[in-house]
Amino acid sequence: MAESKVRKQAADKQKRKRLSELAEQRAETARLAPGGRNWVPAVFIPVLLFGVLWMVVYNLAGQDIGFMRSIGDWNVAIGLVLIVVGFSGMTLWK
Missing domain, CATH: 1.20.5 (Single alpha-helices involved in coiled-coils or other helix-helix interfaces)
Structure with missing residues (x-):
C-alpha cells in the first residue's frame, strides 16, 4: 500500500x-x-480615406488651394504615403 x-x-x-x-x-x-488591437481599424481607415481624399482634392482643385499649389508634385507623394500607411495598418488587424 x-x-x-x-x-x-x-x-x-x-x-x-x-x-x-x-x-x-x-x-x-x-x-x-x-492587449487587443481594437484600435487598428479606427486608425487605418481614416488614414486610408484621408490619403484618397488628398489625392482627389489635389487632382480636382489643387491649383486653387494655396498650400497645395506651393508644394507642387509632393502632393502625390503625400497622398500615396497616406494610402500605403493605411494599407500597412491593415496587416496589424486581428
Whole structure:
C-alpha cells in the first residue's frame, strides 16, 4: 500500500509541474502580445480615406488651394504615403 501512495504523490507532483510550466508559457505569451488591437481599424481607415481624399482634392482643385499649389508634385507623394500607411495598418488587424 505504501508503494501506491508514493506513485500517486509522484503523479501529483508531475501534474503540478506541468500546470506550472503551462502557466509560465501563458504568462510569456501574454507578455509578448499585450492587449487587443481594437484600435487598428479606427486608425487605418481614416488614414486610408484621408490619403484618397488628398489625392482627389489635389487632382480636382489643387491649383486653387494655396498650400497645395506651393508644394507642387509632393502632393502625390503625400497622398500615396497616406494610402500605403493605411494599407500597412491593415496587416496589424486581428
